[in-house]
Amino acid sequence: MHNIGIEVRQLRYAVLTADSQSFARAAATLGMKQSTLSRKVKDMEIRLGIKLFERTTRGAEVTENGKVFIEQARRIVTDLDNLQITARNVSYGLQGRLAVGYCSSLMSGNLKLAFSDYLSRFPEVQFDGIEGGPEKIVHGLQSQTMDVGVVPIGLGEDGLLSKPLWSERLFAVLLGDSDLLSKERIYWQDLRREVFVVSSNGLGPILGNLISARLTEQGFRPAVIYQDTSQESVLSMIAAKRFISIATEASQGVPWQDLHFREINDPSGPARLEYALYWREDNENPALKHFFKLIEERYPG
Numbered sequence: 182m183h184n185i186g187i188e189v190r191q192l193r194y195a196v197l198t199a200d201s202q203s204f205a206r207a208a209a210t211l212g213m214k215q216s217t218l219s220r221k222v223k224d225m226e227i228r229l230g231i232k233l234f235e236r237t238t239r240g241a242e243v244t245e246n247g248k249v250f251i252e253q254a255r256r257i258v259t260d261l262d263n264l265q266i267t268a269r270n271v272s273y274g275l276q277g278r279l280a281v282g283y284c285s286s287l288m289s290g291n292l293k294l295a296f297s298d299y300l301s302r303f304p305e306v307q308f309d310g311i312e313g314g315p316e317k318i319v320h321g322l323q324s325q326t327m328d329v330g331v332v333p334i335g336l337g338e339d340g341l342l343s344k345p346l347w348s349e350r351l352f353a354v355l356l357g358d359s360d361l362l363s364k365e366r367i368y369w370q371d372l373r374r375e376v377f378v379v380s381s382n383g384l385g386p387i388l389g390n391l392i393s394a395r396l397t398e399q400g401f402r403p404a405v406i407y408q409d410t411s412q413e414s415v416l417s418m419i420a421a422k423r424f425i426s427i428a429t430e431a432s433q434g435v436p437w438q439d440l441h442f443r444e445i446n447d448p449s450g451p452a453r454l455e456y457a458l459y460w461r462e463d464n465e466n467p468a469l470k471h472f473f474k475l476i477e478e479r480y481p482g
Contacts, residue, residue, distance in 0.1 A: 189261060191225045192254040194218055195233060199251045203240035278307040279468040282318035282330040284383040285456070290431030291347045291480075292331055292456075299475055306468050314386050322461055328469045330459040333387050341459045346480055348453040349429040351391075352442040354419055361425075361443065368446050369395040373403060378424040380415050381407040388427045391454070416440060429454055 194207070198218070201207040208215040219236075226233050233247035243251055279299075285292045300308055311318075311327060319336055321327030330336070331346065353367055361367055361375075373396045379385040389405050396403040406424065408415055412432060419426055420439045428442065445452040458476060460469065 187225060187228065189258065191221060192258055194222055195225065195251060196255050196258055198222060198234065198241050199243050199247070201240075202242065204236075205240070207241075277466060277468040278309065279329075279466065279472055280309040280311060280321070280327045281472070282311045282313060282321050282327040282332070284312065284314055284318065284332050284387065285349075285429065285431055290349060290429070292431065295331075295476065295479060298479065299472060302475065303468070303471055306471070312383055314382060314384075318459070322459060325461065325464070328460060328464055328466050329472060331456060332459065333384075334455045334457045335387075336457075336459050340461060342462050343460075344458045344476070346456045346458055346476070348455045349431055351445045351452040351454055352428050352430065352432075353445055354416060354426045354428050354432075354437075355441045355443060356419065356423075356425075357439055357441060359425070359441070362441055366446050367443050368448075369452070372396065372425070372445070373401070375425045376404040376406065376423070378406045378408055378415055378418055378422075378426050380412045381409045383412055384429070385412065385415070387454070392427060395452075 194211070197210060198204055198207040201210065204219045204222070205215050208218040211218065222233065229250070231246045231250065232244050233250060234241040235244055281296070283292060296308075296310060299306075311321065313321070315332050315336060318327065318330040318332055319341075322330055322341060334343075334345065336343070353361065353372060355361055361371060364371060372392075377389075377392055379389045379392075385407065389407060392403050392405055408418065410418075412428070415426055416428065416432065416437055418424065420437070427445070432442075458473075
């Protein structure tokens with residue numbers, strides 16, 4: 182078979198000319214002279230033995246024969262571009278992959294903003310968000326299946342470095358007929374007779390431990406029910422039953438019908454959950470360095 186020797190860049194020239202319907206506009210986009218572009222396309226037409234464009238005073242119109250060729254060329258160019266992106270993502274270069282473990286709600290708040298920021302700034306990085314409780318995240322960091330964890334402060338694991346991030350206010354999640362809604366301020370002690378339901382996943386165990394730590398007294402332990410479901414499903418259960426729950430401000434990203442979020446107070450001010458970033462000291466992933474830089478800009482300190 183005769184080799185007609187068409188180059189990929191010539192295919193790009195033809196596709197761009199067809200899209201622009203003008204050699205002049207296509208040449209301007211490519212940063213080359215119109216006469217050079219026209220000549221290169223003409224050379225390809227001669228090699229192919231078909232006319233791709235009708236050259237008119239209005240510009241360049243694709244011929245009937247040219248339409249089939251242009252669509253095939255577009256497919257080839259797109260496939261090649263996708264291959265290049267895939268190759269860049271696979272190679273652990275400046276792009277690479279970032280696996281972030283988290284146990285907070287992604288409905289709104291700081292974590293959602295940080296993730297959105299990273300995804301828009303580094304679109305070619307393969308970004309994997311992995312939700313789980315603290316134990317799962319520690320195991321992921323130690324086994325290097327996760328690069329970094331965003332969890333409430335308190336992971337005292339050897340070999341992990343940490344950086345304080347942000348804090349989120351804590352809310353009691355109540356039904357509309359709760360007597361607690363008549364209070365001007367809700368303190369932890371006001372909640373001691375309530376039955377709490379929390380998720381056994383993600384942030385749930387941390388919130389459960391926090392309830393126990395704040396409300397356990399001599400001869401008294403708070404009633405905490407753990408459900409093997411998501412935080413969002415827990416909030417749905419409250420609307421259907423007689424429980425209350427605890428949530429961070431990030432859980433208010435969407436309106437919850439029949440539910441009221443009321444801030445919980447410590448004697449010194451609003452009750453808060455402090456978050457930190459955790460990672461292995463020996464992690465050299467370039468994509469992680471970009472994440473640190475973004476966090477440093479957004480949350481200096």
